[in-house]
Amino acid sequence: MSIVDDLLALYADKGRAQYGGEPVSQLAHALQSAALAEAEGAGDTLIAAALLHDVGHLVDRHADGAAEAGVDRQHEDIAAGYLARWFAPAVVEPIRRHVAAKRCLVTTEPGYFAALSEESVRSLKVQGGAFTPDEASRFLAMPGAEDALRLRKWDDLAKVANAKTPDLARYRRRLEAGLKPSSS
Numbered sequence: 001m002s003i004v005d006d007l008l009a010l011y012a013d014k015g016r017a018q019y020g021g022e023p024v025s026q027l028a029h030a031l032q033s034a035a036l037a038e039a040e041g042a043g044d045t046l047i048a049a050a051l052l053h054d055v056g057h058l059v060d061r062h063a064d065g066a067a068e069a070g071v072d073r074q075h076e077d078i079a080a081g082y083l084a085r086w087f088a089p090a091v092v093e094p095i096r097r098h099v100a101a102k103r104c105l106v107t108t109e110p111g112y113f114a115a116l117s118e119e120s121v122r123s124l125k126v127q128g129g130a131f132t133p134d135e136a137s138r139f140l141a142m143p144g145a146e147d148a149l150r151l152r153k154w155d156d157l158a159k160v161a162n163a164k165t166p167d168l169a170r171y172r173r174r175l176e177a178g179l180k181p182s183s184s
């Protein structure tokens, strides 16, 4: 089994779990994120990142009850740490930064906060809240910040109950394209 087989199996199995307090499963959320990335003409690596951005929730053995207890498990770091062994930085880094991207957008983009779901507002608090203007500037100056912001916006929109999406298996090629040369 390759890592891509493992991930597809993980989503097919554990992906049926509810995505936090949102009206979609983890799998539906992942597929909607990837479909939005595809619709916007993103490249393979960013589509792979969109699909996998919340894998930290699926591989975290201590996730149960954490959100309700107000504990931030830092699923973005769990995901990045897990994926970095196999996937290229172009996949891993936007995932690592997708929470920071939310903290940035709350500060820099008028109307962004008001459009966040209730659950995202709740998690924002335990994730450290809005960036200061200085923190936002530093984030925006980092290489790859643009990809993290794009991923974040797909993430925010990918919470539509019963939305039609492509099948998980259709993303195999995108995931394989995101592997580091030594992993493929």
Ligand SMILES: [Fe+2]
Pocket: 029, 053, 054, 155
């Ligand atoms: Fe997400």
